[in-house]
Amino acid sequence: MWHRALVPEAPANSLRRALALLDALASDEARAQGGWGVNRLSAHLGRDASQISRTLRVLAETGYVERDPDSLRYRIGWHVFALAARAVDKRLLDAARPIIRRLAGADLGERIHLTVRSGPDVLTILTEGPTARSVQAMGWVGRLVPAWNTASGRALVIDLGKDELADLLSTASFSGGGPNAPNDVADLHARIVVARRIGYVTVEDEFEDGLSGAAAPIRDVHGRVVAALNVSGPTFRLRERLTLAGKTVQAAANELSAHLGWEGQVGTEIGPARVVPGKLA
Amino acid sequence: MWHRALVPEAPANSLRRALALLDALASDEARAQGGWGVNRLSAHLGRDASQISRTLRVLAETGYVERDPDSLRYRIGWHVFALAARAVDKRLLDAARPIIRRLAGADLGERIHLTVRSGPDVLTILTEGPTARSVQAMGWVGRLVPAWNTASGRALVIDLGKDELADLLSTASFSGGGPNAPNDVADLHARIVVARRIGYVTVEDEFEDGLSGAAAPIRDVHGRVVAALNVSGPTFRLRERLTLAGKTVQAAANELSAHLGWEGQVGTEIGPARVVPGKLA
DNA sequence: ATCCCCATTGCATGTCCAGCAACAGTGTGG
DNA sequence: CCACACTGTTGCTGGACATGCAATGGGGAT
Structure with a gap:
């Protein structure tokens, strides 16, 4: 006693x-x-x-x-x-699925992609459209698109400097995109700087005329960009709300980053207080 | 009952x-x-x-x-x-990233790993291949391989005596490796003694037939081995230049050790080294 | 409807965790 | 040199709490 x-x-x-x-x-x-x-x-x-x-x-x-x-x-x-490193990929997919579904449905009503970078290309690893339920066999998954003229790509290289960009895209030709596509590395870098400041990317008629989109980076525990969340649709339907779309995917991407342990600008303490995984931060 | x-x-x-x-x-x-x-x-x-x-x-x-x-x-x-984010030594990671990239690219053109020891296992915490594919990197980081039949592992235990080795590997079975893998603790220790003298490790067909590599230890302020730098690739491509590869990773590892404050010399015994006024950033 | 598999909870049992006190090193100052 | 203030570890005992069983409540299948 x-x-x-x-x-x-x-x-x-x-x-x-x-x-x-x-x-x-x-x-x-x-x-x-x-x-x-x-x-x-x-x-x-x-x-x-x-x-x-x-x-x-x-x-x-x-x-x-x-x-x-x-x-x-x-x-x-x-x-x-x-433990954490081995779970990260699986975890990202698990956490992303419902979020993507939500965005593709009520929130935005346009097709949403989860992408990763593969060298100078962007690889889609998960996608969901507003209508097609769970049908992802549309040829979207596994598809490679260039990084330099897409919203996803720009989000995936958002942290790179001009030199790194030039190095990465040394084999890429700045041609074949839509009317608004960047002309060279300097042009691309300038747009990236803007995106970095506001935290998300928007593109209009860059990959293809009439196609617009917005994207935001997803970061792991170290703050490194490991994936991007992206909404894509016809310009005539998306143009007016491109900023809204950007902010929406940004919020969702931040949510996913938190799932991977990224603590970003949130408090540095690790305590039991959770970093709002529920609604947009 | x-x-x-x-x-x-x-x-x-x-x-x-x-x-x-x-x-x-x-x-x-x-x-x-x-x-x-x-x-x-x-x-x-x-x-x-x-x-x-x-x-x-x-x-x-x-x-x-x-x-x-x-x-x-x-x-x-x-x-x-x-938690995992806080387990890593950010100084080491930040310093290692550009160096690893350089080695994987122009210097050696093979995949480079930064590894640490977790008990009798080797854990990869950073990796870079000649073609920048972040997807592949995801599969490597977090992966555990045995310490006794890998170059990284040998570099990480390069300071251990025979008894300590036996103690560490008491639960490990010396089986399942490639044709050149060590047969027992004595064998392993003999190879470590050689590596200690030349300052780096080379292995040929030990972990797996057809797989070779070289590694060198990274030391902290106290001279303790805290990580290893490792190059790994197919034997047919690496065999001829295994010594060169060893010396290359050794130089890079020493550079990283200096970053961590180590001022010692390979091969020289302990002894309070003089305090160096200028520290390279 | 019945069956099967899932996860959870109530409960009696005793394992094993908790705190105290004593012990063993190590460095510091007298 | 010892005393002292620190470290971290171990022996010991009482009781908190983890344990395994049995029973309960859900979902899907058939």
Whole structure:
């Protein structure tokens, strides 16, 4: 009947405490100090050091944390990274499907694509139209289009500098697009700079005359662009609401980025507070 | 006094089981099936479904897993991604990216990996191929390969003595590699001694027949090996220039080590190196 | 309608987790 | 040199909580 000097708290749960340990190690403060030792953690979490020590041993054995043999401090282990990295592609598809469906349906009523970059080309990996339910066998998936004259492509290279762009598109010819297509790398880069500032891309008659679209980048934990969300349709139907379309796909893309752990401009803390996956941020 | 129908097993530990749950959800099989349900997991882990259900509830509340409301299946959650982002050393990653790109392109023209060690396994955290295909990269990052029959692995354990090696690989079976793979710890250690002398590792047909590679260790301020730089490609294309490849990755790895503050010399024993005033950025 | 498989919950049982105290190292200052 | 203030680990005991079984409630099939 020892004094419950430390958090009398509600029906706790040992698992929850162990997970809190991981969070503590992931905090900016802990990382800045090269990890935390047992006592520091025990103070932070308000529990006895003995149990922290024992719990950490298990976490270390399983690779969830690692220990610096000299300082005896613990850090988040690479095992966690491996877990996340292997799940990222599958996860993106799972999370994207309902969102794409929603956009293609009520929100925008135009065809929505999820794309990734393959060198200088854009590869569509998931698509949904307003009418065709779950019929994705329209030849859209797997289709390659150029990056330099499409909204998706521009979103996928939105972080690249002029030199990187030139390098990437060295084999591409700036010809064959629609009337508004960029003429060269400098032109393309100028448009990218604009897109970067507003956070999404809009194109009008660039890929093909009469075809317009908007796109926004999806980022992974490191902030790297791994995919893009894109709406595409005839100019006459889309022109008036191209800005709205851009903002809509941007919101959805941000939602997907959050699913991949990107914390972007949102708070840097990792806490239990979730980053609104529900409605547009 | 119920029948222990399910594994009477040794003194288990609820935390260990919960972590095993996460690992199971990250498995290729589980991911391919869009996550696993309670019963599937219970069968896989050999425990009662009730406890799986309860544990998953906690994991779901904390965001470590999340659930598809339709299929009721679980998959890795956003929280893991957030943790993973904080497990990586951003300094190393940022410094490595351009160097890896350079090596993969003009310098060597083969795929380059940045790897770290996670227990007896090697984890790829960054990769770049001669043709920039971000889709392919997704399959490499997060991948685990054994340390004992790969160039990266050998570079990552290059400082370990025979005893430490034996300890580390106690659970590994020296089988299943290519024709040139080491037969036992003594064999492996002998090869490591050679690599330590020349400062880099080369392997030919060890991990897989027809696959060769070279690797070199990256060290932090304290001289500890924290990562490895690795080039990998088909033996027929790499064999003739394996030494060149080794020296190339070694130079790049040393460059990265310098970024991390290492001032030592390959081969020289410990000793407080003089403080260098100018630090290259 | 019945059957089967799924996930969840109530409950009795005892495992094993919690906190305290003692112990073992290591670095610091007297 | 010892005392001291730190680290992190281990022995011990009581009881919180994880465990396995059985029962309940849903969905789909047939």
